[in-house]
Amino acid sequence: MYIEKFYSQLSDAEKSVAPKSLFYEGDFELLLKSPKVAVVGSRDVTDLGIKRTQKIATELVNRGITIVSGLASGVDTEAHKIGLKGKTIAVLGTPLSICNPVANKNLLDEIKLNHLAISQFPEGSVVHASNFPARNKTMALISDATIIIEASENSGTKHQAWEAIRLGRQVFIMENVLKADVKWAAKALEYGGMVLTNENFDFIFDSLIEFSLESL
Amino acid sequence: MMSLTTFTLFEYGKKGDRSSVEHSNKMVSNLKACRVGFLDGYLKEIKSEHKGNQLESHISSSSILIPIPKSAPLLIPTAQWPAREICKVLLQNGFGGDALALIKRERAVPKAAFQKSSEARPSVQIHLESLSIDKSVKPLNSLVEDIVLVDDVVTQGRTAMACFQLIMEEFKSASIKLFCPFRTVMNEIDQWDKPKMGVINYYESGKTFHRIDTAEDDFEGFFI
Numbered sequence: 001m002y003i004e005k006f007y008s009q010l011s012d013a014e015k016s017v018a019p020k021s022l023f024y025e026g027d028f029e030l031l032l033k034s035p036k037v038a039v040v041g042s043r044d045v046t047d048l049g050i051k052r053t054q055k056i057a058t059e060l061v062n063r064g065i066t067i068v069s070g071l072a073s074g075v076d077t078e079a080h081k082i083g084l085k086g087k088t089i090a091v092l093g094t095p096l097s098i099c100n101p102v103a104n105k106n107l108l109d110e111i112k113l114n115h116l117a118i119s120q121f122p123e124g125s126v127v128h129a130s131n132f133p134a135r136n137k138t139m140a141l142i143s144d145a146t147i148i149i150e151a152s153e154n155s156g157t158k159h160q161a162w163e164a165i166r167l168g169r170q171v172f173i174m175e176n177v178l179k180a181d182v183k184w185a186a187k188a189l190e191y192g193g194m195v196l197t198n199e200n201f202d203f204i205f206d207s208l209i210e211f212s213l214e215s216l
Numbered sequence: 217m218m219s220l221t222t223f224t225l226f227e228y229g230k231k232g233d234r235s236s237v238e239h240s241n242k243m244v245s246n247l248k249a250c251r252v253g254f255l256d257g258y259l260k261e262i263k264s265e266h267k268g269n270q271l272e273s274h275i276s277s278s279s280i281l282i283p284i285p286k287s288a289p290l291l292i293p294t295a296q297w298p299a300r301e302i303c304k305v306l307l308q309n310g311f312g313g314d315a316l317a318l319i320k321r322e323r324a325v326p327k328a329a330f331q332k333s334s335e336a337r338p339s340v341q342i343h344l345e346s347l348s349i350d351k352s353v354k355p356l357n358s359l360v361e362d363i364v365l366v367d368d369v370v371t372q373g374r375t376a377m378a379c380f381q382l383i384m385e386e387f388k389s390a391s392i393k394l395f396c397p398f399r400t401v402m403n404e405i406d407q408w409d410k411p412k413m414g415v416i417n418y419y420e421s422g423k424t425f426h427r428i429d430t431a432e433d434d435f436e437g438f439f440i
Contacts, residue, residue: 011250013296034245144245168249168286168296170327192288192324203332210230210241 002028010141014167019120019138023096026116030066030089031142035208038068038139038164040157041075041149049150050078052174056147056196057082059205068143070135071108071117073101075149080107084115091142092119093135094127118142136160145170145208147196151177151185158184165191172196172204220365220373220380220392222414222426223274224399225258228369232404240408244398247368250301255397259309270411271311275364275395281306281315284367284379285347287338288324298368302397312364318386319379320350334372339422343378349386363392371400373416373426380416399428 003022009032010018024031037060039053057067057079067083069076071090080088090111092100096119099105111117120138121131133156140146140163148171151157161184164171171193177185178195189195196204228240243254262271275281283299290297303315323346325338338346365379376394383392394416414428 009251011252011296011301013250013294162291165291166295168298170330190289190324191291192286192327194327194330200330204330207330210245 002032006031014141017137017163017167018141019134021122022118022120023122024116024118025096025112026114028116030087030116031118033066035064035144036066036068036089036142037208038143038146038160039075039079039149040069040136040139040146040160041151042155042157043072043074043076045074045078045150048176049075052176053078053149054082056149056174056201058085059201061086063205063209065205065208068139070132070139071100071104071111072132073103077104077107079149080104080111084110088115089142090115090117091135091139092117092121093132095119095121095123095125097123098127100127132156133159137163140164140167140169143169145172147172147174148177148185149174151182152180153182153184155182161185161188161193165193170194170208217420218377218381218418220376220394220416220418221274222370222373222376222394222396222399222416222428223271223411224370224396224414224428225271225411226398226408227401227405227410228398228408229401229403229405231402233406236405236408240398240405243408244369247302247397248298250296250298252298252301252305255302256305256308259305259311263309270413271395274393274413275306275311276362277310277313279312279362279364280360281312281364281366281395282318282379282383283315284365284375285319285321287321287327287375289321299366302368303366306366306395315366316353318350318353319347319382322346322348328371328375337372338374340374340377340381340418340424341422343375344381347378347382349382360387360390363387363390365392365394367394367396369398369400370394370396370416370426373424377416377418377424399426401428 053075066087068089069079094100099108136159140160146164173185281303328337331337412428417425
């Protein structure tokens, strides 16, 4: 019933890109509530990237915003850890029973117990490399906005950025990504992506609370 | 002074009765994600209860609806575009005769909702420089008489005023109006469902002012 409610609130364009099925463990109500913001980025995150993730995620949690991420190493892991202090949703690129990376098993167990883990991949299905960009697109769909902390030219994060832009969701790219001359990130600004800086994040996060998607 | 007549259905703002504010915020968020079911239901209701006369006089069965572009170009033609979805819902409910996406955004402009002050929001001139007529949509017919620009929310009316000027150049003899489901209000919201006529004035100074007609003839609007 929960899943049907989720699908029923989507627009036609959203339905056309939504995964055909969705499996979950935890509190599915989190998916129906807003605001939800995806915090994503590189697996091979720098020390500064970890600090940035912690800072951004803390600011979001303090505003009652649910942290959405992909349970990968690096930025995703840090985002979820902070999210445990508020609410967090893990969007898996594997069936729910598989934890990738294995090192995040305890984190995933905690999320399943007190938060929410979702996957579009049925139990027993083979985990392909293509699962992960597909998972990124689902993250874009369920989130009111996406924040990119660190990324490289070939980062899977770019799939999420483009999908979010197609769906009309706001994409915020941290200044450091643009300074690193990541070309797709610079291109995303031409289609409505915004640079997130020390100066503007406070005002933007306050605004996000107003523009959150909840069913009427 | 240039003027554009407006018609809006709902109030959207930050102050006032909490449940009304939250409800209007949710409706705007849904609209911005092209989740237009509530608008469809509302239009059906006012049609069936014959309360849509004012809207019908603003958007006739022969009106050409033109969606106002988002603040950035569309990544792909099928990307979500709230104003285009609103046009579809209007047409489905018998408001307007056709919809044409005649205006396109060539370059992104700063998104007004994330600007701290009204001064930081793009001016009419900045909008004009970033917009163009999409000649590929349909051969332009200069005999078009009745045009309604359509957007999701009108606040200061700068984007609408830029589109108005652009369209006026193409259709010099046409009547051009604006329809938005929502208008941003600075005063307290006590009831979000409040259809109102209004007018956006554009002054030589470059400022816009959205004046909303009120029953009490109160002075309500935005001066930027």
